[in-house]
Each structure stands twice: as structure tokens, then as C-alpha cells.
Amino acid sequence: MDALAALLAGFQVALTPLNLAVAFAGVALGTAIGALPGIGPINAVALLLPLCFALKLPPETALILLAGLYYGSGYGGRISSILLNIPGDPGLVMTTLDGYPLAKSGRGAAALAISGIGSFVGGTSAVILMTFLAVPLTRLALSFGPADYVALMVLSFALLGTMSEGKAVKTWIAVALGLLLAMVGIDGGTGVERFTFGSLELLGGIDFTSLTIGLFAVAEILFLAEGMISGVVSRTGNGARLTFREIVYCIPAMLRATGLGFFLGVLPGTGASVASAMAYTAEKRISDKGTFGKGDMRGLAAPETADNAAQTGSMVPMLALGIPGSGTTAVMLGAFMMYSITPGPLLFTQRPEVAWGLIASMYIGNLMLLVLNLPLVGLFARLLLVPAWILYPGILALSYAGVYAVSNSAFELLITTGIGVLAYILRRVGIPLIPLMLAFVLARLLEDNFRRALSLSDGGYEILFATPTSIVLWLLAVVAIGLPLIRKPKLHQAAMAEAGKPGA
């Protein structure tokens, strides 16, 4: 298998001392940041993004760090869900359903252990699937022309609209706003200034790090400062420890959740929140005997496993097609672009050290996480006892320090705060931020492919619908746009209603 040979070469990249250290730092910090209430994977990645650039890390090292933060925070997120009943991001809402009852009945340690094992099973199986699926997927992508890419991106946006909570029309507004924001600056094709309003600072466009920090750090802190989130930490300890029988008992649930989570993660637009909701609902349908919601181990293992499998799965389309499957992978795609690396089919042949180094590091990272999250989980749980008034001001300060370090400009901090205020208002009126982020990252690619297609046909729009691939993708997009009009996305809403809280 050439995948195995390539993976072996990847391990040579991932096992260098710097990359090992960075992978460890990534997963440990990811677990720690993920464990904080109200802070999820996308916040963790956004927070550390500017530091990666400011430190001028080589691209594969930076991506190993960011990816480590991403799947590490998937492990850490369960801690606040189980002990505090506060999910760090929508993907963790389902973890609270059976996790918190277990913690309240004194089996917090067992709950943390089984969910840690679930995270490991989901994460590692998904990396294995990714190892063998990434290259075949790139072969498919190699046959894509510009028009197919345009259709594929429109389909991703459409799927976001179908799968997100709330109104689909608001998702489209978010997408349009993200595309507009990305257009600020000099147009690559002709050198014309667009939407700069004569400002010199805006000539270079809106900086990607300022946007992510504004959207996912500043706005988050503003929300948290209003005090909408509070809770009492449950003890981890005193109840019975996790037994081997209980682990075996949960294995079928974990395997089912892995398959479901990985598949949903790979689909563009559907992220970990949909995967964990569906895994919980499916597991409940299969094995519930009135114990689900009251502290059933399987009800905890299934969504946790699916959450981590989906996280890793969502990296597959990002690496193989250059189209991210979730908000956090969109941030990572932006990071690739800042290094002038274009993910997609050519990544695996032209920069194999980046692609395979990253994949190999995820095997190592998941092993590190298993160690960090089983014996040492108490250490991370103790983070919940640090008062909010130390944690959140610190996060705010780190955000601004990062933006300053990468830009060396105080003006950039004002822009970041401005974006934070905009994001706060958008969230208030129900316009989701993740589609905005995704659109901002994809805007350049979308417009370039759109213009390339039309210059092939000398301006004729029929070329957008000329290939069989593009016709299929357009039809799927039409279905995805039309679906919410006919039928509300019931499953997701029902699952959310069951959780009894809005997706944070």
C-alpha cells in the first residue's frame, strides 16, 4: 500500500523533536482550553493562531500544533460538560445528557474515563480511515474543473444552511457577509481596490488572524462577561471506578458512533454537533431501556466518540479537496493559505511532508491524549476551580497580545475589537458566525474558480453547468437549499430540544 509508505515518511516528519514537542503542547493546551466552560475547539485554535505566525513556525509544525489543539480540545471539552453541565461547544451538548447525571451520582471519575476512552476510539479510528481515504479522494478531486469547484463550494454553503439550527436564510446572510468581508482590499485579478473606502489600512484586506480572534475570542468574552453561563463543579471522585466490563459494554456503541461520526464529519457543512446529536439519538433508539439521560455509560460514550470521529473526519475534505467541513477546519484552511500552501489534491504530491506529517502526528497526538486524559484528567478538571475572573481576562489579554505580535500594529487591535462587536451583534440577532468564517476563507477560491471558469467560456455562464460532476453538485445544492423550505431539520432540533438548552 502506498498509503502506508507515505504514512511512514510522515512519521519521520512527525517524530522530529520539535514536532513531537509541538504536538504535545498542542494536545495538552487543547485539552486545557477545551476544558474551560464556554470555550470550544474553534476558540482554542483561533487563540493560538496568531502566535504560530508570529513565531514563524514552519508550516507542518504550525499545522501539527493547530490540529493538536483542535482534536485535543475535543477531549478536554467533555470535562466541563460532565462536571459542570456546561458544554464548551454545540458538539458537546449531548455529552452533558448522561455525563452530568453520572457525575452527580458520584461516578464523575468513571464518566471522565469512559468518555476519554470513547474520544480515543473515535479519534484514532478516524485517523486510520483518513489515512486510507484521503488519497483516493484527492484522485476524485483531480478531475474537478473550476466550475465543479464553484458548485462544490455552493453545496457546502447550502449544507451549512440545512444543518444549522435556526433559519437557513440567516446562514446565507452570514455566508454573503463573509464573502463581502473577504473582498475588502486589492482584487487579485485586476489590481482594482474594492471596498477599501480610500483607507490605506484596508488595502491589504481584513487580516485573517484579526477576524478569527474577533469572532471567536473577543465576542466570546463579551458574552461570558454578561454572565449567561454559570454552574457548580461536581466532584470527580468517591464513586465506583470504571470497570473493564463497563468498557466492553460500551464498545459496540463506540464503534457505531465512530462510523456515523466520521461519515458526517467528512460531509462538508455538517460538523461535530450534528454527528454527536445523531449518534446519541441513534444509540438511544438501539439500546435505551429507560436508562438514557439518567447516567447510562453508552449514552455518554456514543456522542463523545462521534464528536471526536467527526472532528478528525472534517479534516479529510479540508486536506484532500481544500474545502473545510467545519468552522475550525476553515480556520486551519486559512492558516494553510497564510503559508501560501493550497490544500487539495496537489498537497499530497507537492508537499507530502505537510500532509503526511500532519496525519502521522495525529496518531501520536491521540496516544498522548489518552495518557493525558486518563491518569492526569484530575489535573485538567482542577482548571475548573480557577476563578472566571482570572481565566477570561487572561484569555482576552492573550488574544490581543497574539494579534499584536503578528501584526505589530495597535490599529489592528481596534479592528479586532470592531469585528468582535460586529460578531456580538450578529450572534444576538441569530446570524451564525461559523458560515461567515467559512465563507471568508473560501471567498478567494470561489471567486478565482468562478472567474477562471468564465474566462474559459469567454463570459458564458453555461460553463458552470457543463460537466456531469457540476450538474450533480448543483442539483444536490438545490435540494439542500429547498429542503428546509419543505421540512424543518427535525432531527437536529429534536435532539437539541431534548438537551433542553440552545447550542451555545
Place this chain on the structure above:
Amino acid sequence: MIDRLVGLICALIGAGAIWHAQTLHVPFAADPVGPRVFPTIIGGVLILCGFILMLRPGPVTMEFGTWPRALAVLVASLIYPLLLLPIGFIAATALLCFVAALAFHARPLPAAVSAVATAVVFFVLLDKMLDLPLPRGPLGI
């Protein structure tokens, strides 16, 4: 009601984008599409979505917490960039963290201690250990 207002604003932004796109002057025709078409389409999408939202608004629940606390954090964030270069990273960050800590229900003395500690820790970590130059104040620290 809020949805109608959001829809109206979106439609206006869309119209503005289309208007702006038409004013773009292209010196030479590099490709048959040019920089105008894409913003025009996006503007069109925004106008369409704006109208849909205006015609079929949904309920928006505005559940505010203690918003003055968020406002305090915001004001501190806006003042921070203005102070950063004149008084240096440590002093400015300590001030930012102090206000933010108060907003997160800290008592003044612990807030001050943790704010100064946070600022010093980040300065040592970023400037001294990771070699990312941060602004020094008048005293050179």
C-alpha cells in the same frame, strides 16, 4: 420586529455592495469577468435574503445578561490599543485585565493582583521566552 430590521439592513448592505461594484473602474480587460460581477452577485444574494427575512420574520429572543459588564470589557478593549504603545505592554495589559476581572465579579484587590500577574506572565512568556517583541513602556519594562 428585529428580523425585519436585520433584513432591511442586509438589503441595504447588498444594494451598497452592488452600487460600489458598479463604480469600480477597470484599467484594462484582463479577464472577461472583471472585479465587478462577483460582488454584484453577492449583493444580490444579500438583497434577496434581506427581503425574505423582512417578509417572513421569525421570533428572536433577546435575553440579555448584565450587559453593563460586557460594556465595561468592551470599553477597556477599545482603550487598550491607545495605551499600548505609550505606557507599554505590562501596564496596559494589567489595566485591561483589571477592568475585565472586575467585570467577571472579582473584588478589587484580588483583581489587581491577578491582573498584574497575568500581564507579567504573558510578557515574560511572549517577549522573553518566545522572543516576540512587545511594546515597552517609558520605564523600559
